[in-house]
Amino acid sequence: MATTIGGIDIEVSFTAIFVQIEGRTQILMTGLKVLLVAGTHGNEINGPWLFEQWEGRQELIDTHGLETVCVIGNPAAFEVGRRYLDRDLNRSFKKELLEASAHIDLEVDRANELLALYGPRGRVPSQLAIDIHSTTSAMGCSLVIYGRRPADLALASLIQARLGLPVYLHEGDASQKGFLVEAWPCGLVIEIGPVPQGVLDAIIVEQTRLAINACLESIAEVISGAVVYPERLIVHLHLGSMDFPRHPNGQLAACLHPSIVGNDWRPLEPNSPIFLRADGEIVHFCSEKSAVPVFINEAAYLEKNIAMSLTRREIWQVEESWIENLHEIVAINEIN
């Protein structure tokens, strides 16, 4: 933005314009754009439905002055109520796919399109992506972050402090890569369940609404300077995933044991039951240490050979470097 002070033209670059309303600092304008994505999986319908309702009633979610862009991640899959058509869009943001010279498939096209439109160097450049999911697992309202990007950790700590929700830190899994939010400088997944695929559920919708609101409020406070970081972040570090027992022909040889279904986030002790065969034989958790299971019986993970993932709960100090990184990302923008 150009202005003139004392006869000199000056390019002024800043992050936001604030106003004082009733004694509180409010954002009037900021260059930051927050990308909100729902329907990245076309059979997760609660987020997209909330978007539709929000479009009609702006008061449903307070943006706290932030500029937001709402988009359906995979509209072609959403249209037919399937997770994806050719490939899981939320595993398609891999360099080798995005930069392939030949045409690959619909989801890789869509990944490139989303980046061209809303990527950090896209037509409507967004610096921060919130990807809204639902799951058949009893994850409650939770966050998923990928790798240990400092800004993600800072943002997750703010949302956790606000809502008390669990955070799953997914990392080091060679078979699960190319998540959407990894393609933005900062981003996380809101993961809410249990709800069957294709089912609209008022409680899931409300949890989604509250989670989006908490994200936006946290980001707005970072910009306005009103932010207060917690001292600690509780994370659930990905240790690995566990497949179902299988017959030699690949068919499932057992179900998850009823005693663990619905008990995501509850520590699984060594030798406790995990699988149940049709003849009643119990398969026990063969481990010397306890672990915290997540994504127990997520329908979409059957094809990925995942019955559940295992994590280790850790308490981390919120570090200054995380905070600085988040502030850099939300402050790099100019109002043009």
Next chain:
Amino acid sequence: MATTIGGIDIEVSFTAIFVQIEGRTQILMTGLKVLLVAGTHGNEINGPWLFEQWEGRQELIDTHGLETVCVIGNPAAFEVGRRYLDRDLNRSFKKELLEASAHIDLEVDRANELLALYGPRGRVPSQLAIDIHSTTSAMGCSLVIYGRRPADLALASLIQARLGLPVYLHEGDASQKGFLVEAWPCGLVIEIGPVPQGVLDAIIVEQTRLAINACLESIAEVISGAVVYPERLIVHLHLGSMDFPRHPNGQLAACLHPSIVGNDWRPLEPNSPIFLRADGEIVHFCSEKSAVPVFINEAAYLEKNIAMSLTRREIWQVEESWIENLHEIVAINEIN
């Protein structure tokens, strides 16, 4: 079967050969074939999984001496984990589809194939079909019968007396026709939930196993003569289905109210909440009489414009004509 008595060749026709084992009459052989179908909807995976396990361990389900044929209803859809490919197979058994001169689609082909293979005049003629389903609705373990065919009512009364489960009598719905079991002289649906599509659940598998066992035991007792009918059958008569409130563009304008989700079979009183809009407005049940809801929030019914179906609970006397009809069907066969 031909035999010779006193020098005269006689064609002998009978239903079964019995033996006395430890004081109980057991069927040794019968001409009746019971068709057991699972995976009629390709994303309902618990029944097919039980079939696989049963194949490997015959003792899992006692056939009580009956000859059973297990088949995956829609193998092409099951392969890709979708309800159907072109058309709902369980609405494809309509005369106008089955007898069409031109080729229609995969599911109509499959319906004709199932009839050619296992229909009452098929290559492996079966007189009685049990179609095994699961649902995202909290239906528990229940039976669905279509129309008021006397033999179905008799068989349902026996299974209800054995397991105490609710029976939904679907009838008079012009938009929902062509169910698989209607193409067999006698047949009913075992419907079990809640379970998300594509999720294997040990409790659903066990409920399915017990329900199949109860069906087979009941049929075997009809043949052996050990059957004792209950005096009454409690039925839930289909009154109609209710769609979600919709915006003019067809989008859903409300969710089901959380107070009724999970409460299938529990009477819905006049003016009680049924839908909840995103702005918190409640839509009430506008009726002068209470009704019993079923299939509340079944994922697959969204496309059929059904948020739930409403029924009226009635207690019927088990009639002699029902019993006669069931006995005729299980007794029409010859052992060749």
